[in-house]
Amino acid sequence: MKSGILAAVLLAVGLSAQQAPPRGRSITLGDLTAFDVADNVFTIAAGADRVRVMFYRDDIFRIWLGPDGAFTDAQPTPGDAQMVVFSGAPIAAAWRDAGEYYRIESRTCVLRVYKKPLRFALFDKDNAVAVWQETRPLTYGPSTVQTLRRADTENFYGGGMQNGYFSHRDTSVNIRLNTRGWGDGTTPNPAPFYMSTAGYGVFRNTMTPGKYDFLSPLALSHDEPRFDAYYFYGPSLKKILDGYTLVTGRPFFPPRWGLEFGDADCYNKKGRTPDVIAKVADVYRANDMPAGWILPNDGYGCLYVDLDTTVQELHKRGFYTGLWTEKGLERIAQEVSALGSRVMKLDVAWVGRGYQFAFNGMRDAYEGIEKNSHSRGFVWTTCAWGGGQRYATIWSGDQAGNWEYIRFHIPTVIGAGLSGFNAATGDVDGIFGGSAQTQVRDLQWKAFTPIWMIISGWSKQTNLMKQPWIFGEPYTTYNRKYLKLKMRLTPYIYSYTREAYDTGVPTVRAMVLEFPGDPATWSKRTQYQFMSGEWLLVAPVYEDSPIRNDIYLPAGKWIDYWDGREYNGPMTLNGYDAPLDKLPLFVKAGAIIPMYPEMLHDREKPKDPVTLDIYPFGGTTFSLYEDDGTTQEYRKGAFARTPIGVDAPTSIDAPGAVIAVTVGPAKGTYAGMPASRSYVVDAHVPAKPARVVIGDRALPSFAAADATRAARDKVRAEFDAAAEGWFFDGADRRGVLHVKTTAQPLAAGFTIRITM
Template sequence: MKYKTLACIYILLLTIISIDAQTNTGNFEKILQKNSNEIKLKTTKATVIVELCTPSIIRVRTSWNHTFLDNENWMVSNYNWHNVPHKLTETDTSIKIHTEHLKVEINKTPFSIQFFDKDNTLLSSETNKGQNYGGFKNESKVGSTKHLKANEHFFGFGERMDFLDRRGKKVELNVGRGLGRPHITGAYNVLEANYSPIPFFMSTAGYGLFFHTAYPTTWNMGADSNNRYSFYADGGELDYYFIYGPTFSNILDGYTSLTGKSPLLPKFALGLHVGTYSGGTWGHEKHTSTDYVVNLAKKFRALEIPLDILHLDSTWRIFGKSGGKGATTFEWRNTFDNPDQMFSDLYDLNLNMVGLHLRPRFDNGKTLNLLDQAREKGHVYPEENSLGEFVNFFDEKAVDWWWKNGVKTIADQGAMFLKTDEGSAFGRKANESNKVGPQGEGVKALHNLFPIAYAKAPYEKFQEYNGIRGMNHTREGYAGIQRYPFIFAGDWPSEWQYFEPVIKAGLNIGLSGVGNWAHCMGGFEHIADPELYIRWCQFGLLSPIAHLFGMEHPNYKEPWSYGDEALQIFKQYDRLRYSLIPYLYSHSYQMYTTGIPLMRALVIPYQNDVNVYSITDQYMLGESLMICPVTQKGAKTRVVYLPEGQWTDYWTGKIYEGKKHYNVLSPIDQMPIFVKEGAIIPTQVPVNYVGEKPIDHLTLDVYPTASSTFSLYNDDGKSLKYQKGDFNITAITLQVAEENIKLDIEMPKGDFKSEEKTYTAKFHLKEQPDHVKINNKKYHINETEQVSFKDGILSVSPEISNKEVISIIII
C-alpha cells in the first residue's frame, strides 16, 4: 500500500510539473490592430491573429514570442482573399465576430475561442464545464486542446492504413514508412505507415481543421479523455484554419481552396498504367532489355488489353558509385541497346505516355558525374558530414540544373513523366540504404515539405516541355500534394492481410483532399495467389488511377501470368473501366472544381449515418457507383451495407432497399457493385487506348428510381485550355413522377466545340412501359429499333444528335 501511495504522489508531481511547463495564452489585454479581414489581439502571454479568409474559413495564429512566420507556398497556395463582410462587437467579457456563416466568440478571461454556426449552434469550443483548454506552448511544441463532443467523430489525416474513424485514437504524422526488420513488423506495419500524412481532419460536428505546419505533429483525438482532443507540432507556431461545412463536401471544397485543387490529368491518364522492371529486378538486372519493354507493350496490344501508360522502374539505369540503388545517375544500363528506338517503338504502339523511375539523390555514373558537378555548383542540399547528395528541390536554380543536365536528357529521348520515389528519405532513413540524408533542427520542418517540392519540379517541367497537362507519379506527399498528381499507396506485399489496409489508405487520402490516387494492384512484393490477384485487380481497375505493377521475378504482375481465368477477368474489368471514361472524366472535373475525390468513403455522402463510420471496404466511385471489393480468401459471399435510398445490383438488376445490411453473392468474376437510385451513368464503347477513334456515341445507363441530374463534361483532353474556360458541359436531367419518367439531354454549353454525338438511353425498369415519346413523337415498344424492351432494360436511341435538345418521356 505504501508503494502504491508513493507511486500516485509521483505521478501527481509529474503532472503538476508538466502543467507548469506548459504555457497557455493567458488573458485578453487589448485589440492591437483591425484591418479588412484581420484582427490582431494581445494577451498576457501571446499575440493572436484571427483572419477571416471567407465567411466559412477562419485562420487562427498564435505566437508566444509575438512574431509570426512568413507565409509559405508549399502547403497553402492561396493567401489572397476578398474582403469578408463581418460585424465585430466587444463587451467586458468577450469579443464576437459575425460573418454570413460563422460566429467567432472570444472569451477574454481566460482567453479561449468558440465557433458557432449562424443559427448559434456550437461547433467547436475551448471550454467545457469550467475546464479551459485552448492554445499552448511546451518548450518547442505548440498546439491546442479543444472540447470533444459526445457524438463527434473525425476523418482525414492523410493516407493512413490503420483506421478510418479516428475518435478515441492517437496518431503521429510525419512522412515515412514503418522502420525496422523483419519487414512484417517494420516497413509493412500498417500502424506506422505514413507515406502521405496530412494534418487535416473533418468532424461530423460540421467543421474541418487544417493545422498549417510542416513539423511532425501528434494528434490525440480523445484517446485518454471523452471530453477533449488535442494536437501539437514539434516546432513552429500555432497556425490553423477552421473550416465550416457543415457537409464534408463543403469542408473538402474549403480545404482545397486553401491547399489547391487537383488539376485535370490528361484524359488518357484514366486508362490503364503499367509499370515494369524491364525483365529484371534486384539481383536480376542483367535480364533487363529494351526488347522486353517493347514486347510487353506488344503483348497487351495482341491480347487486346486496353493500355495507355507505361513506366520503367529503377532497373533502367545503372546504379552509381555513391548512392547505389538509392540515387540516380541518368545513365542507361548497357542491357538497353537503343533507348531512343525503344521509346519510338512504344509510341508507335500507341502508348500515350512512357515514363521513368528515379530517386532524389544525384549519383556519379560511368560517364556522367552529375553528383560531383551538382556539389561544385551548390545544387545539392548540404549535409552535416558530407557535401550532400539530395537535389535541392527547394531552390529553383537547382531544379533548373537538375532538369537541364539530368531529366531533359531522358525527356529528349522520349520520357514524358517521372515516377518520383523515396520522397521520405530526406532527413530519414531510406528504403534502399542506411543513409538518412540531411539532419538538424532546420530539416525537421523541411522533411514533410520535400515530397511536395520533389513532385512539383518534374510535374511543371514536363508540362512545359510536353506542351500538354502534366502528370507525376509519386509515393510520398503532404498537404498540397494534390496539385502535382498522382500519388500511389506504396510497397505493400501481395498478401491478403494488406489488401483491406490499402483500400483504407485510398479512403483516408480522399477524405484528406487528395483524389488522384493509385496502388499496385495485385500487391507489389511477393507472388500473389491467383485469387488475391483477381480480387485486387477488380478493385484496382475501379480505383481513381488504375496502376498495375509488381517486382516478383520473372513474372511480375502481368495478367497472363496468373492463368486464363485471371486474364479473362482482368480484361473484363479493364474494358469496364474504359467504358466508364465519360463518367470518370466528368467526376475528375467535379474534383477539380470542388475537391470531392473520385473514390469516396461512404461518410462523405452519408455523414449522418453512423453505420458507415467504420466501413473500410466499400466506397463510392463518383456519385452513383458503390464498389465493394472482396478481401477474404475463398469468399463466395460478402456482407455489404447500403445507405438510405434504393440500390440496384449492377450484375443482376435486383433492387435493394437502403439503410440495411445484406449478404450478397460474390463469385470470382463479380465484385459486388451497386448503383445508386436515380443514377445517370454515361459510357462509351471500350477502346484499346484513349484516342484510338472518335467517340461519337454515348450510352446513358439510367436507373429511374429517383430524380437526379448529371453534368457530362468534355474538353480537348490534353491541354490547359480548360483552365481558361475552353470546355463544355451537357446537362442531363432525370425527372421521376407517378405518371411518367422524363429524361432531358440538353445541348452542350460552353466554349469548347465538341464533335457531334448521338445517344442511347438504357432505362433499367421493373416492367415494360406502354409507350415512349421522343421530342413529342410517340413510339410503341419493340415496333422499331429505336425503342426496344428486353430483360428489364428499355433502350431508346433517338435519331437526334446533341445539336438539339433531346427529350425522352416514358409512359
C-alpha cells in the same frame, strides 16, 4: 488599446517572418489583455504574446499565434513549393464585446474569444450551437498544442494517407512521415488537416511533424513553438473540403489517359528499353486488354536507351511513356520536350526525406512536364504532405500482395480522399508477393478509383511479373472484364475527377460524404466500402471467400449492378454471393451513368455513341464533362459540359407512367469536339413500354419472336444494325430497355420519352 500603440508594441518585440526559434519549455497563454482590429486583422494580446485572427471568407478564418509578439512563417524560403496558395486579403467581420468574451461574426459563424483565460470557440451563425471549443488555452514550446472538447458522437477524418484507416475517433494519428514496412498504421503521405462531423475542418500551416489525439479531450500538436491554423466551417464535409483545397490547392486534373491502366518495370538491366514494346505493350493488345501508359525504366539504377523510338512505338500502340527517378530531375526538360516522356514517378530513394524536400520534388516534376510540353502534369509519388494533392498521385508504398493488403487499402484510399487527395492508390496486388486470386480481387475494386497501375520486377512469387495475364485462364478473362469496364466508365469517372479539381470532393467517397445524416456511415462501420462518384456503391471482397458479408446499404433503393435485384435500405446485406469474377457493386436508384464505347485506349476510336445507363427513380441529373483529354487548355475554359436529366415517377410499374430522358445542349467548346454524335439509352425498367419517342417522333421498335436465347440474339443483332430504334430485353438484369438514336447535334439537345 489603440491600433497605433499595439503596432508599436509588436514592432518593439520583434515582429518577424522568419522561422520560430526553438523553445525549451511549454508556455500556456494567459488572460486576454488587449483586443484590437486594424485592416480587417484582429490582434489579441495575452501579456507579451499575440494572436491574430483573420477571416478570408465567411466560412474560412485563420488563428495565428505570435509568441512574445513574433509571428513566423511556416515556409520562409520564397523558392519553396508553398502549402498555401490562397492569396486573398482578410475581409471585414463584425465584432463586439459580449462581456465574458469578444464576439467576431461572419454571415455563417461566430468565433468567441474568451477573456479569462484567452480561449477560442466556434459557434454557428446564431451563436447557439458550439462547433468546437478549446478546453484550455493554446500551449506552445517544444510542441504547440490546441486542446478541444470532443462531442459525444463526433467523428474525425483526414490526416492524409493513413495506411489502414479513415475514421479516427478514439485513436491517435501520427502526422509524420513513416514508411517503415509500409504496412497498416504507417503514414506514407501525411497531411496536417482533419475535419469533424461537428461541421468544421482545420489545416495546420506547418511543415513539422505532429500528432492528433482524437480522444476526450482532443489534443492536436506539432513539434514546433509556432501555431498557425486555418479553420473551415461547413457544416458539410464536402464544403469543408472545398475550403481546404481552396487554401492549399485543388487536386490536380489528370489527362484522360491517366485514368487508364498503367504498367511499370525495368527493361534496361538485362535487356534494352525498347524490349518493353514486344514484351509488354504488344501483349496487352494481343490479350485484348486496355492500358494507357508505361514506365519502362522503373528500378534502381535502371536508366534507358533509345527512349525516343520507344516513346514513338508505344504511342502507336496507344501508350504514353513515363520515367522513374531515384536521384533527381536534372534531365526532365529534355526527356519531356525532346524525347516525349509524359509521366514521372518519384521514388522514395529520392523523396524519402519527405516534407519540404519531397514537396519541392513533386512541384518540380509536375511543372517539368507542363513547362516543357502542352500536356498536363502526371506525377506519382510517396512522402507527400498537405497541398501535395495539386501535384501528384500518391501511392501507399512497397507492399506484398495478399488478402491483408487488400483489406487495409480500402480505408487507406477512402481516408486519402477525405484529406483532399483525389488520386490515391496502391499497386495492384502489391509490388511483392501476390497471387492469381488476390490480383483479381484487388484489380476489381481499383477499377472504380481514378488512377491505378501495376509494378513488375520485384515479386519472386510471380516470376517478377505482375501483368494481368500472367496467371492464365480464367484469371485473364476476369481481369479483362474489369479493365474494359473501367474504360467504358471513363466519362463517368472523368467527370467526377473534374469535380474533384473544382471542389476538392474526391471520386472515391467515404459513405459519410454521400450520406452524412446516417450515423452508420460516421465510424469504421463502413470502412470496407465506398461510393465511386455519386451513384456506384463498391464493396470489395478482401477475404479468400466467395461470400461478402456486412455490406451496408443506406436508406433508399439500390440495384445490384450485375443482375438487377433491388434492395431497400437502410439494411445490412450478409451472405452476398461473390464468386471470384464478381465484385459486389450496387447502383443507387436514379443513377445516370455515361459510358463510352469499348476501346483499348483513349485514342483508339471516336467516343460515339455515348451510352447512358439509367436507373429511373424521381428527378435526377448528371453533368457530363468533356475536353481534349490531354492538354492544359481546360484552364483557359476549353471544355464542354452536357447536362443530362431523367424525370420519372418513383414507381414506374404503373401503365401510363412516363420517363423523360433529356440531354441538354452542350455548353462550351474544345479542340476536337464533335458537332454531333449518337446515343444509346439503357433504361432499367421492369416491363416493355408501350411507346418510345424522341422529340415528337416515335422510334421504331424491335421485338423477339419468342423468349429463347436465339430469338433474343437475333433481335439484338437487328437493333445493332439499325440507325435508331428500341427493344426491351426482359431477361437482361430483370428488364432493360435499349434505345438508340441517330446522330444528334451537341448544340441542340433532345428528349426521349418512354411511356410504360
